[in-house]
Amino acid sequence: MTLPLPLRPSRHSPKVNPSPTITLDAQHLKKSYGRGKGRFEAVRDVSLRIGAGEVLAFLGPNGAGKTTTIKMIGGLVRPDGGQVSIDGLDPHRQSMALKRVGAVLEGNRNLYWRLTPLENIEYFGGLRQVPRRVARQRGEQLLEQFGLSDKHKTPVQKLSRGMQQKLAIAVALVHQPTLLLLDEPTLGLDVEASETVKTLVRDIAAAGCAILLTTHQLDVAEELSDRVAIIRQGQIIAEQSTHELIQQFSGSAYRIDCGQSIDPQRAGKIMDLGGTVVDNQVHFSSDALYELLDILRPLPIKEIRQDRADLTDVFLSLIRDGDQAPIRDLKQES
Numbered sequence: 625m626t627l628p629l630p631l632r633p634s635r636h637s638p639k640v641n642p643s644p645t646i647t648l649d650a651q652h653l654k655k656s657y658g659r660g661k662g663r664f665e666a667v668r669d670v671s672l673r674i675g676a677g678e679v680l681a682f683l684g685p686n687g688a689g690k691t692t693t694i695k696m697i698g699g700l701v702r703p704d705g706g707q708v709s710i711d712g713l714d715p716h717r718q719s720m721a722l723k724r725v726g727a728v729l730e731g732n733r734n735l736y737w738r739l740t741p742l743e744n745i746e747y748f749g750g751l752r753q754v755p756r757r758v759a760r761q762r763g764e765q766l767l768e769q770f771g772l773s774d775k776h777k778t779p780v781q782k783l784s785r786g787m788q789q790k791l792a793i794a795v796a797l798v799h800q801p802t803l804l805l806l807d808e809p810t811l812g813l814d815v816e817a818s819e820t821v822k823t824l825v826r827d828i829a830a831a832g833c834a835i836l837l838t839t840h841q842l843d844v845a846e847e848l849s850d851r852v853a854i855i856r857q858g859q860i861i862a863e864q865s866t867h868e869l870i871q872q873f874s875g876s877a878y879r880i881d882c883g884q885s886i887d888p889q890r891a892g893k894i895m896d897l898g899g900t901v902v903d904n905q906v907h908f909s910s911d912a913l914y915e916l917l918d919i920l921r922p923l924p925i926k927e928i929r930q931d932r933a934d935l936t937d938v939f940l941s942l943i944r945d946g947d948q949a950p951i952r953d954l955k956q957e958s
């Protein structure tokens with residue numbers, strides 16, 4: 625699928641372009657709401673960078689500051705401190721920057737319900753200074769690519785929620801932004817619509833757009849993102865490549881299959897070492913793998929498998945143990 629996006633280096637050609645262009649560079653963002661005693665620091669210190677063609681999953685519990693951060697990046701909420709740069713332009717000082725960013729915000733599908741999909745695209749294109757004829761042409765192309773062509777005359781209110789969400793993304797792309805902000809794009813969608821939106825997100829990134837994605841659905845984040853940033857109480861507590869983060873948490877958990885039952889004496893020693901024995905298998909989560917193997921010697925070993933964590937495990941563990949040391953190790957210094 626080709627999207628009507630400017631041609632940019634893609635994450636699918638890392639060898640050609642090992643250090644992709646930085647599209648978003650947000651540094652030390654801060655935002656408080658309220659005054660005096662009611663003053664509340666929603667975002668304390670958030671820095672994020674996203675390269676062209678890269679998907680960053682921005683995760684955190686409710687109220688952690690994700691939407692506020694997204695709105696500061698999109699030029700919708702003025703930060704109390706810090707800077708935002710999109711392709712080198714500041715959305716709070718240079719209105720040109722707003723042409724580089726498209727946003728689909730949480731719960732607000734940015735659409736006029738009485739207008740048709742194409743009319744919505746033309747209207748919002750106009751707000752971003754896209755000439756009507758160009759907006760119509762791109763709109764037709766986007767609707768085609770998003771599988772909405774046959775609905776181009778249907779008022780938005782008669783579309784399914786999944787179709788409305790796809791249209792909201794199409795509307796956010798009409799001015800060919802280089803940064804797309806997606807706040808909970810799959811929230812409330814059924815499985816099929818969710819899959820379609822995920823495919824779109826992948827395609828948009830493959831066309832070179834940088835994507836900042838917030839979601840509560842960690843499986844979505846795991847499938848789509850190149851990197852993950854986890855925010856808690858207005859601060860980033862971990863930021864790393866999705867793959868590495870999961871690897872790091874998977875690192876020392878093993879499942880060993882001996883192909884025969886393990887005698888009680890060995891089982892006792894294994895438990896002393898912190899392992900558990902279930903039938904022929906040992907589950908073990910420690911760095912002392914070789915000590916464990918010594919205990920098992922000379923039993924036959926059928927298989928040793930490293931247990932893979934998923935993003936849910938990582939997330940829960942980081943959120944739970946938020947103040948402890950490992951998290952600081954995870955955070956990339958920039």
Ligand SMILES: Nc1ncnc2c1ncn2[C@@H]1O[C@H](COP(=O)(O)OP(=O)(O)O)[C@@H](O)[C@H]1O
Pocket residue numbers: 657658666684685686687688689690691692693
């Ligand atoms: N306009 C606002 N006025 C006052 N408080 C707000 C406003 N917007 C958000 N907040 C508060 O700031 C915190 C962060 O909110 P938000 O950025 O929406 O978090 P998230 O998207 O991670 O759930 C929450 O405690 C929320 O209640």
Ligand SMILES: [Mg+2]
Pocket residue numbers: 690691692730807
């Ligand atoms: Mg939110």
